[in-house]
Amino acid sequence: MAPFNRGLYLFESIYDMTERFDKHVLKNGMTILGEHMGQVGSVAFTFQLPCGAAQFKKGCCGAGAIITDWIFRGAGDMDSRALIDALDGLGLHRNCTVSAGFLSMGAAMEASSLEKAISLYSDVILHPTLEAKQFELSKMLAANDIISLDDDPRSKVMMTLREQFYPKPLGSPAMGKLEDVQSMTVDQVTAIIKQRFNLSKSTFAIAGKYNFDTVVKQLESLFDSEQPEIDTTITTGETGDKYTHIQHKGAQVHIGLMTSTVTVQDPNYYNAMAAVSVLSGGMSSRLFTEVREKRGLCYAVGANYNGLKQAAGISCYAGTTPDKAQETIDVIIAEFDKLGKDITESEIARAKVGLKSSLIMQSESSSSRANGIAGDHYLLGRVRGIEEIKENLEKVSVETVSNFLKNNKFDGYTVVTIGPESVKV
Amino acid sequence: MGCAHAVFWRYIYKSGIRMEFKKKVLDNGLTIIGEVNEASLSAAVGFFCKTGSRDETPEISGVSHFLEHMMFKGTEKMTALEVNEAFDHLGAKFNAFTSEENTVYYAAVLPEYLQEVSSLWSQLMRPSLRDDDFNIEKNVIKEEIAMYKDLPQFDVMDQCRALHFKGHPCGNSVLGTNESIDALTADQMREYFGHRYAPNNMIVACCGNFDFDELCSLVDSACGKWTPDEAPREISTYAGSLEQTRQSKDSLVCEHICLLSGAVSMQDPRRYAGSLLSMIVGDQTGSRFFWALVDNALAEVAAMHYETMDGTGCIYSYFRCNPENAEKVLQIARNIFAELEKDGINEQELQKSKNKVLSAITIKSEQPMGRLTNLGLNWVYSQKYKSVSDDVEAIKAVTVEDVNALIKDYPLSKFTNFTLGPKA
Numbered sequence: 001m002a003p004f005n006r007g008l009y010l011f012e013s014i015y016d017m018t019e020r021f022d023k024h025v026l027k028n029g030m031t032i033l034g035e036h037m038g039q040v041g042s043v044a045f046t047f048q049l050p051c052g053a054a055q056f057k058k059g060c061c062g063a064g065a066i067i068t069d070w071i072f073r074g075a076g077d078m079d080s081r082a083l084i085d086a087l088d089g090l091g092l093h094r095n096c097t098v099s100a101g102f103l104s105m106g107a108a109m110e111a112s113s114l115e116k117a118i119s120l121y122s123d124v125i126l127h128p129t130l131e132a133k134q135f136e137l138s139k140m141l142a143a144n145d146i147i148s149l150d151d152d153p154r155s156k157v158m159m160t161l162r163e164q165f166y167p168k169p170l171g172s173p174a175m176g177k178l179e180d181v182q183s184m185t186v187d188q189v190t191a192i193i194k195q196r197f198n199l200s201k202s203t204f205a206i207a208g209k210y211n212f213d214t215v216v217k218q219l220e221s222l223f224d225s226e227q228p229e230i231d232t233t234i235t236t237g238e239t240g241d242k243y244t245h246i247q248h249k250g251a252q253v254h255i256g257l258m259t260s261t262v263t264v265q266d267p268n269y270y271n272a273m274a275a276v277s278v279l280s281g282g283m284s285s286r287l288f289t290e291v292r293e294k295r296g297l298c299y300a301v302g303a304n305y306n307g308l309k310q311a312a313g314i315s316c317y318a319g320t321t322p323d324k325a326q327e328t329i330d331v332i333i334a335e336f337d338k339l340g341k342d343i344t345e346s347e348i349a350r351a352k353v354g355l356k357s358s359l360i361m362q363s364e365s366s367s368s369r370a371n372g373i374a375g376d377h378y379l380l381g382r383v384r385g386i387e388e389i390k391e392n393l394e395k396v397s398v399e400t401v402s403n404f405l406k407n408n409k410f411d412g413y414t415v416v417t418i419g420p421e422s423v424k425v
Numbered sequence: 426m427g428c429a430h431a432v433f434w435r436y437i438y439k440s441g442i443r444m445e446f447k448k449k450v451l452d453n454g455l456t457i458i459g460e461v462n463e464a465s466l467s468a469a470v471g472f473f474c475k476t477g478s479r480d481e482t483p484e485i486s487g488v489s490h491f492l493e494h495m496m497f498k499g500t501e502k503m504t505a506l507e508v509n510e511a512f513d514h515l516g517a518k519f520n521a522f523t524s525e526e527n528t529v530y531y532a533a534v535l536p537e538y539l540q541e542v543s544s545l546w547s548q549l550m551r552p553s554l555r556d557d558d559f560n561i562e563k564n565v566i567k568e569e570i571a572m573y574k575d576l577p578q579f580d581v582m583d584q585c586r587a588l589h590f591k592g593h594p595c596g597n598s599v600l601g602t603n604e605s606i607d608a609l610t611a612d613q614m615r616e617y618f619g620h621r622y623a624p625n626n627m628i629v630a631c632c633g634n635f636d637f638d639e640l641c642s643l644v645d646s647a648c649g650k651w652t653p654d655e656a657p658r659e660i661s662t663y664a665g666s667l668e669q670t671r672q673s674k675d676s677l678v679c680e681h682i683c684l685l686s687g688a689v690s691m692q693d694p695r696r697y698a699g700s701l702l703s704m705i706v707g708d709q710t711g712s713r714f715f716w717a718l719v720d721n722a723l724a725e726v727a728a729m730h731y732e733t734m735d736g737t738g739c740i741y742s743y744f745r746c747n748p749e750n751a752e753k754v755l756q757i758a759r760n761i762f763a764e765l766e767k768d769g770i771n772e773q774e775l776q777k778s779k780n781k782v783l784s785a786i787t788i789k790s791e792q793p794m795g796r797l798t799n800l801g802l803n804w805v806y807s808q809k810y811k812s813v814s815d816d817v818e819a820i821k822a823v824t825v826e827d828v829n830a831l832i833k834d835y836p837l838s839k840f841t842n843f844t845l846g847p848k849a
Binding site for chain 2: 039346
């Protein structure tokens with residue numbers, strides 16, 4: 001047992017040294033968050049802007065997909081090619097995505113490129129060129145992406161599932177609706193950018209190797225301008241259909257299933273995470289064992305926690321050939337239904353160690369940490385330290401998870417299937 | 426068991442972090458390599474077996490990949506469920522993959538669990554291969570085959586590869602077909618396992634925060650008695666069929682176009698120039714494909730991927746577009762290849778692609794799991810240690826002339842083409 005103890009000790013001491021958060025709020029309200037990571041030579045940052053898919057007006061579903069392409073087609077005094085060349089020249093690993101509540105754009109890089117990268121992103125956010133000719137190309141790409149989703153039934157089933165499960169407009173697909181994307185105009189989307197790229201409700205999160213004072217000074221000089229008031233509340237409505245089948249002449253029936261659970265703000269959040277882990281955390285989890293190992297029904301089967309600020313669910317995917325589709329969904333629903341009844345000590349022990357390992361391994365990646373702290377700030381209004389999460393996971397037991405599931409019974413399932421056959425639910 | 430070769434070490438300083446390389450070879454030929462980084466928060470270990478679909482005959486098509494699934498089904502002393510529970514009990518992020526040339530089993534864990542997870546893999550490398558498990562797992566394999574049929578971007582590359590390497594073992598399908606999997610017997614699998622999983626055809630690689638001597642002692646006691654065997658591989662060069670085929674499917678709406686051109690092998694030092702070339706031509710942003718095809722919305726995806734292999738290599742180009750644009754997209758790709766062969770690349774695009782590759786190496790290497798596959802496969806192919814710094818220096822040293830010479834020797838315009846698309 002000697003190596004076991006020594007390893008644990010080393011890990012704790014390293015973490016004590018590295019878990020340091022930085023925070024600064026600009027005069028206009030923009031929040032800057034940072035986490036130093038002593039062991040890395042890279043840095044990653046993300047800008048989170050209040051331009052989420054659930055915030056677009058009716059008829060603008062998919063504006064985010066157009067925006068994330070269009071704003072990179074020229075900014076400041078750079079045309080499209082000069083901008084991309086400048087970003088690529090720094091070797092940036094870029095990402096730009098739209099979720100229900102916000103648009104996030106960021107990059108990971110070698111630490112020496114940080115200052116230049118922030119400067120380029122300030123041009124993209126504050127001074128995008130937004131040419132009409134380029135708009136048509138962004139629109140065409142966004143429309144083609146929606147059309148091509150028919151060739152990717154697995155992604156389509158999960159996108160449709162979230163749309164049906166969440167109260168409208170929380171599950172609005174970031175990719176958009178074809179009719180909306182095709183009818184949107186330059187003026188409409190320009191107005192959305194002008195209104196929604198609002199710095200007072202934005203967050204900048206950074207993780208890895210950086211100097212916080214230098215970063216704050218640079219952001220202050222670039223971004224600290226006065227901002228108009230903006231309403232970021234989302235009014236929710238009805239949920240969608242309980243069962244949707246989309247006919248598709250593919251090889252498999254793709255099954256998506258979702259049921260409600262608590263959000264990350266809820267004190268029972270860690271019990272919910274442990275419950276999902278018992279269901280689908282590893283290869284000894286219930287779904288993998290019952291659906292794949294014992295019955296050979298699927299290659300791919302798994303469940304995840306899927307959380308927004310306003311609502312959350314446990315989502316499940318399985319892909320199987322048509323003759324096995326009914327048995328697959330029956331076994332999955334049976335496993336969900338009986339989850340609260342017979343959880344064992346061993347299952348909870350495995351769930352806890354699995355969740356803790358994932359947490360620590362993610363903390364080795366600067367991108368994961370930058371997105372993690374930005375996400376925490378959006379969902380909770382503060383950043384959770386690794387120690388806090390570990391302590392909360394430690395409190396989870398068979399009793400807490402069983403009680404949680406007893407008091408929060410799954411209130412029915414939203415199901416979507418895509419394939420040659422439908423199922424009975 | 427003692428060791429046949431002396432342990433040696435090397436220090437690498439990168440970003441102030443010390444990495445130490447160590448190696449030991451057991452008497453039966455099993456090589457253990459490690460890259461120790463005490464600053465890491467985790468450790469990753471892998472068993473690399475030099476076997477894959479190119480080592481199969483048509484009668485056992487798909488056996489390497491099927492066997493990879495069966496390796497998780499337990500030993501004489503452990504059931505499949507006990508195996509899965511043991512991994513999960515350690516909080517391990519574990520899995521395996523099979524390619525045309527390698528089957529790799531890996532796990533990332535917190536440092537305190539490295540010995541236990543390595544012990545588990547060591548035991549699993551001598552599986553029971555029970556008939557009952559074999560019969561149930563056949564269904565899972567056939568579901569995996571069906572899953573890839575619904576992913577046209579994978580299907581088209583698989584079929585293009587088969588068309589390119591027509592009749593050559595490199596064209597063998599990793600998954601096999603429903604028919605080959607149905608016909609496969611457990612005895613055939615046991616026979617294949619007996620030869621291919623010989624200790625002299627495998628290595629153990631480990632990265633991150635761990636004690637190398639303790640790992641060696643564990644592997645030696647668990648694997649030291651394995652018997653060496655012959656595990657030959659046929660290596661021959663092949664120019665490619667250069668044929669063109671289009672297959673239509675009711676379920677599709679887009680045109681999925683794959684081109685496959687020849688390239689240098691994993692052992693060839695020009696592979697660094699090859700990886701930079703593929704980035705210049707087909708990276709997601711800022712590449713020649715990007716400006717000619719994606720920027721103007723002719724294709725939603727236009728990407729190039731360079732795959733190094735044992736004694737050979739290939740470059741995939743993949744395009745997804747509206748069927749109406751298919752002909753135009755293909756013509757533009759041809760024009761890009763022709764321009765490259767006529768005028769070559771320029772210094773500016775080379776520098777840009779170097780920056781992209783270098784930052785990718787830095788970011789990926791910061792996590793032991795990100796580093797493990799490179800470390801292991803480098804050894805499998807060249808029996809040499811290449812540190813992150815070695816890779817960085819090799820990338821930095823590539824010149825415009827190196828890339829242009831490669832283009833002359835391996836013209837991209839000589840390609841095999843397989844296209845999947847909707848019925849007209």
